[in-house]
Amino acid sequence: MSSINYSEKIPNNVNLAEDRTLQRALEGWQPNFINWWDDVGPEGSTNYDVYLRTAVSVDPQGWAQFGHVKMRDYRWGIFLNPGDAERKIHFGDHMGEKAWQDVPGEHRANLRRIIVTQGDTEPASVEQQRHLGLTAPSMYDLRNLFQINVEEGRHLWAMVYLLHKHFGRDGREEAEALLERQSGDENNPRILGAFNEKTPDWLSFFMFTYFTDRDGKFQLSALAESAFDPLARTTKFMLTEEAHHMFVGESGVSRVIQRTCQVMNELKTDDPKKVREAGAIDLETIQRYLNFHYSVTIDLFGADQSSNAATFYSSGLKGRYEEGKRTDDHVLKNQTYKVLEVKDGQLLEKEVPMLNALNEVLRDDFIKDSVAGVGRWNKVIEKAGIPFRLTVPHKAFNRAIGALAGIRMSPDGRVVSESEWDAKKKDWLPTDEDRAFVASLMGRVVEPGKFANWIAPPVMGINRQPVDFEYVRFA
Numbered sequence: 001m002s003s004i005n006y007s008e009k010i011p012n013n014v015n016l017a018e019d020r021t022l023q024r025a026l027e028g029w030q031p032n033f034i035n036w037w038d039d040v041g042p043e044g045s046t047n048y049d050v051y052l053r054t055a056v057s058v059d060p061q062g063w064a065q066f067g068h069v070k071m072r073d074y075r076w077g078i079f080l081n082p083g084d085a086e087r088k089i090h091f092g093d094h095m096g097e098k099a100w101q102d103v104p105g106e107h108r109a110n111l112r113r114i115i116v117t118q119g120d121t122e123p124a125s126v127e128q129q130r131h132l133g134l135t136a137p138s139m140y141d142l143r144n145l146f147q148i149n150v151e152e153g154r155h156l157w158a159m160v161y162l163l164h165k166h167f168g169r170d171g172r173e174e175a176e177a178l179l180e181r182q183s184g185d186e187n188n189p190r191i192l193g194a195f196n197e198k199t200p201d202w203l204s205f206f207m208f209t210y211f212t213d214r215d216g217k218f219q220l221s222a223l224a225e226s227a228f229d230p231l232a233r234t235t236k237f238m239l240t241e242e243a244h245h246m247f248v249g250e251s252g253v254s255r256v257i258q259r260t261c262q263v264m265n266e267l268k269t270d271d272p273k274k275v276r277e278a279g280a281i282d283l284e285t286i287q288r289y290l291n292f293h294y295s296v297t298i299d300l301f302g303a304d305q306s307s308n309a310a311t312f313y314s315s316g317l318k319g320r321y322e323e324g325k326r327t328d329d330h331v332l333k334n335q336t337y338k339v340l341e342v343k344d345g346q347l348l349e350k351e352v353p354m355l356n357a358l359n360e361v362l363r364d365d366f367i368k369d370s371v372a373g374v375g376r377w378n379k380v381i382e383k384a385g386i387p388f389r390l391t392v393p394h395k396a397f398n399r400a401i402g403a404l405a406g407i408r409m410s411p412d413g414r415v416v417s418e419s420e421w422d423a424k425k426k427d428w429l430p431t432d433e434d435r436a437f438v439a440s441l442m443g444r445v446v447e448p449g450k451f452a453n454w455i456a457p458p459v460m461g462i463n464r465q466p467v468d469f470e471y472v473r474f475a
């Protein structure tokens with residue numbers, strides 16, 4: 001078992017004590033991190049004892065220890081998956097060469113940019129979710145929110161470690177800047193669009209953790225293939241934490257749907273108005289939230305054609321999702337890939353060099369993965385005997401990045417006129433009224449075992465604890 005040293009101020013499994021300069025630099029950054037947590041982390045939670053899992057080793061099995069802790073005392077630290085001294089680069093122009101333990105000079109700027117962009121999303125989501133604790137639908141859900149928040153904080157640590165260890169002075173400056181940008185801030189926003197959106201209610205939160213944390217899964221998976229070994233090992237460990245975040249999203253939306261279907265069957269109605277009057281969220285509104293979060297999230301993969309994506313791949317910085325399981329040549333020089341464009345009001349496919357289309361390749365892998373969960377949500381509706389089905393919108397719907405940016409497209413994939421868009425938008429994307437309605441349901445329910453009216457209880461508790469376990473102790 002590869003264990004983590006908790007006797008140090010900064011828990012780690014990278015022998016931090018042997019590198020005094022680095023240790024001092026990180027100990028200098030630590031108080032700023034805590035200040036950031038106090039300023040924009042989960043609101044009003046300082047004195048809560050939360051039943052959290054903490055990483056105690058980096059073994060895939062049994063790395064987690066559960067217990068009540070104050071979030072401020074959570075053992076944020078630096079944990080890398082074990083290294084393999086023989087590891088070889090397995091894609092791109094350097095295929096077959098030894099993986100890098102340090103940053104090669106010629107890739108320094110690109111690697112720093114990749115790490116900073118990933119790092120920036122981690123504190124951003126904590127900021128976006130800052131107020132949600134005040135409206136938790138149950139103590140169980142409150143605990144899950146806090147678990148995600150502390151782990152996103154740890155993911156920030158993971159990226160900051162790489163910046164401090166491998167990028168010298170500019171790395172330290174970037175690490176500071178990660179605490180200075182703020183989600184939604186007009187003057188100094190987070191780097192990526194979806195991370196400047198609000199997460200104002202729990203339906204948004206569940207959609208966010210289902211879709212946007214899944215973007216995290218795919219980005220981290222691509223980085224886990226990197227020729228820069230410390231980045232590969234760091235992101236591999238982050239992925240083990242990410243799985244729980246997506247579980248919270250998938251099961252959260254599923255429980256909302258379950259409750260809605262129950263109300264529909266009790267009232268024998270499919271009228272959204274009546275569903276709302278009964279205090280549940282109508283399936284139409286859930287569909288609009290889904291459309292929004294899905295389209296905003298697939299923008300995160302970047303432009304469909306990108307010379308940066310080609311460079312990142314060929315130089316070994318970022319692979320594809322499950323690169324090792326693919327059976328092509330892992331160089332991709334003569335291959336092509338289909339991307340979409342709109343010409344004369346028509347949606348067309350065109351073949352482009354695959355290396356330039358790697359953002360699109362990753363986006364399509366993400367789409368496959370996220371559609372599967374939507375199918376599981378539909379099973380809940382089907383089981384309730386209700387004919388409604390949720391769908392993911394067309395890939396070109398509501399896009400703001402790449403060739404499809406600004407194209408007016410219906411969720412079912414028709415190019416539409418500006419006037420049709422204006423007329424139908426309210427059926428396709430959450431309206432202010434939808435959001436106000438969902439917000440009106442958000443009252444705080446935190447007695448053990450009690451749940452808000454708009455969401456069903458989970459099937460099981462966390463870590464085999466009962467559903468009515470005291471997951472959070474309020475001081």
Ligand SMILES: [Fe+2]
Pocket residue numbers: 122151152155216
């Ligand atoms: Fe994360």
Ligand SMILES: [Fe+2]
Pocket residue numbers: 152213216242245
């Ligand atoms: Fe996450």
